Amino acid sequence: MKVKLTTLAVSALMAAGPAMADLVYPLLSYRTGAYAANGIPFADGYTDYFTLLNERDGGIGGVPTRVLECETGYNTEKGVECYESTKGEGSLVYQPLSTGITYQLIPKATADDIPVHSMGYGRTSAANGKVFSHVFNYPATYWDGASIAINHILDLNGGDISGKKIALVFHNSAYGKEPIRTLEELSKKHGYELTTLAVDHPGQEQKSQWLQIRRERPDYVLMWGWGVMNQVAIQEAANIRFPMENFIGIWWSGSENDVLPAGDGADGYKALALANPGGDYPIYDDLQKYVYDAGKGAGAGDQMKTVLYNRGLYAALLAAEATKKAQELAGTADITPAQMRDGMEALVITEETMAGLGLPDFGPAFEVTCEKHGGSGLGKVQQWDASAKTWSVITDWIKSDDSVIQPLIMEDSAAFAAENNIAERCN
């Protein structure tokens, strides 16, 4: 029985073996489970962008792209299985869209010489390229996010928030715990009082946390949530009539799927934005022409123009731009994962690049260097309008507080380097 299974599996792997000479982008997606509502739009956007490149430009630098999708269900073990099953196919860069899986992949991918791009998630201290050679988290990190949210609150209060009470509702995992250290440091600096409220996976049960918020009446509530937890939290906040404009989510808690279930109750809810929401971009004309109308759209085709679909496009765009850079540096179109890493480290995104790609005034301009893998550290704040069912951006780019974050990154990455005997690069 076992031998039979083995032969079958082996022959199956052979049959699906790689047709070399294409650029492979593994997509560790989750279209099932408690996080599917957020996983689907991202996966669709990511896939559609590469389809667009193939259909419109014939790939990148003349080499067709191939997206290798693997379902993880946001589960670490399945993520490991997906990584192992796809890495042999020449996978260029991993974007697992899960902080837990990112933590798994950081040492594994580094050992296998494959880059990981955890865009706005994962391990924040990976922004220190001196220690984390293969991990990138541009355009901004969680700690930037925490600082941007506090800066926004500072702006609202004329620069003084001492004595204010701020509560953090977080997913009780490595993801949700990331901002706590930064928020504690910032509370020392600005004198606010921080309360942390953990929500266990998957996050459907939050009655007690919101009861506590109702009792303690914090001035502001920050949220690090994902999947079904977002929807429940926003609904609970509406139920206790918490003033929505004082409720700010990270960029992973700010998509249409998160606010729509709460209906009018979600009106005024704020979330950070890595890039601008909405669908008024020239790229959508191309997508319409080459992808949707040609019947090549990924998934059910009902996610376009949403925040997370845009983010999927953005992630794919950054991967494609890094690929172009890598092709330029390597002098060959058919690059290896190691060359892709070099390309990512030399990536420069300007306003003009974004405009040229059909996404003008979308994301921030930033530059990746050997030391700095974290990008610009810029973010905006967007607010939900429940009657129009749209997100509107209410601030300009807000800069995070580097004087607090940089020492934290150095401290955490130094601890990682000491633990794993990593010598610093870029010297």
Added chain:
Amino acid sequence: MFYREAGDFSTTYPQDSQTFPIKFDRYRYYFVLAFAFLVIPFIINDYWANAILLPFLIYTIAAIGLNILTGYCGQVSLGTGGFMAVGAYACYKLMTAFPEVNIFIHVILAGGVTALVGVLFGLPSLRIKGFYLAVATLAAQFFLVWLFNRVPWFYNYSASGQINAPERTVFGVLVTGPSAPAWATYLFCLVFVTICAILARNLTRGTIGRSWMAIRDMDIAAEIIGVNPLSAKLSAFAISSFFVGISGALFFAIYLGAVEVGEVFNIQKSFLVLFMIIIGGLGSIFGSFAGAAFLVVLPVFLKVVGVDLLGWPTDIVAHFQFIIIGALIIMFLILEPHGLAQLWRLTKEKLRLWPFPH
């Protein structure tokens, strides 16, 4: 014709009571061991190790552990995930506190720590039975996960609350960390599985195993014929947790390398291991292997067939996995309530009579 006792004479008592009384079985067993130890390490690659063989071996140890408690001693436990977490965190604390000590010893010590915790949570079993005990062990599951999330000492105050396995070697070869070769991690786990399986087999057919089964079959009768329920139940909890702890330690140190307690050792892990022993066969060591293989290999197999061979969308395949595995579980429970091990037993009976079944 080949599969029978006839002609195979036992001349000593140990020969008479050996695990595989039939010559054919015995040679098959030696062959499997030789294949696992001498052939697979040379042909294994990262994918086979990390996606199939390591989880299979590690879950087997957990299933053997739970089988001792539930299958042999009749105490239903839903705390397996929590006890695995104890093993993982004990291993982590030991690895970081005493880096000079061999990882092999750490894993065994982690099993020992889990045994102590298991006895502690086994105490209620002296007063409560059946479903009520299941609920008590469920409390252990939630309490332990909460504890490892809540007390920063357990994860050495790391910012993310994750634990990461540092690199450790056995005979100069890396077995933990990302650079560890596939064959080394595989052999390390295989050694533990082999030892655990032989140990469990011999425990369950000795005095202690008989007292467990007496308790399982009817505890009042067992007490009357002189089985001490205190020692029988607590030893079952201790030994079961010892195995489960070893599997948790391996799961963390060898297989995953980085663990977050709420995600990896949650209630679903407890159910998964429970399903393994139900499908494999309660009260059978072979059943633990079969159940673990069934629930580890089948999803991967379905994924390979669905996504790579047939080219279906990944979400459809993921949904089909649930449907097919769920249907198979129900089918097994209806057609063969004693699990895969019983199917194996029936096959052996038939083989013995073949080719003259009358």
